[in-house]
Amino acid sequence: MSDSSWTDRIVGDRMTVDQQFASQIDGSEFSNQQWSLIMTATEFEIENPGDPERARIVANTEQVDQIIPELDNIQAGMGGMGGAQGGSGGSGGSGSVVDSIKGALGLGGGSGDSHAEQLEAAERLTQRYADELQSHLESEGKWDAVREMAADEA
Template sequence: MSDSPWTDRIVGDRMTVDQEFASRIANSEFSNQQWSLIMTATEFEIDHPDDPDRARIVANTEKVDQIIPELENVQAGMGAMGGPGGAQGSNGSSSGGLVDSIKGALGFGDGGDAHDDQLEAAERLTQEYAEELQAHLEAQGKWDTVREAAATRD
């Protein structure tokens, strides 16, 4: 999350939306730990903050691509602890590691399509979260104040 003043104003609202969005994550392909990692790599921005009719919160997921290989490590770790999903993904070989990450980034190895699918799912979910956050702010009567704070920052 960015350190801009508008994001500082919505910390409590983010916590509320996190709780409301938890069921959506539970029904997704991501565990709570994976979702936390995705959210850490996501920054929220307000497009067109000067225009009340066009302004909207968007998820900037540019950095999410960098953490996708780590999502497999989180999933494998959960399996090692008896959590769900430990058997999927690695076909019995050790998963993750620097070489596997580099190979995946270059498009080699088995994980290319899975990587793209996870990235697409993460982007879709983070944008849904952004829409939920904006709807929450609107319902609470805070959207205009937040939007205006973002506009003065630009």
């Protein structure tokens, strides 16, 4: 077992959570392609793995800032629709069409503001995903074993 990490051990669980989380992506400001890129740049860690009461999965999004410009390229390639094509709600998702129109008209904040907003939205959504993943592991009775494995790796 020492040859694999806790993240390797939960690949199947991640696929299950990915499917369950799809509706939240549809309701967000990100397209599926953008979300895939965000997830590629996100690492998941277990904070306080040795403490069963305080341990939790957290999304490490330090690398996401580097891919934010590519999110714009993906959106531009999709005609600027972003995640708004499938949903009309979600946290912050309803503003994406308005933001696109404002941007096209030269109104609103500069690209720095947009990038900061995208980064914040990505951080919120990836942490929500991490919470869902931990909840899934708990409901499947796998959380303690995964947490202990992470503690051993630390």
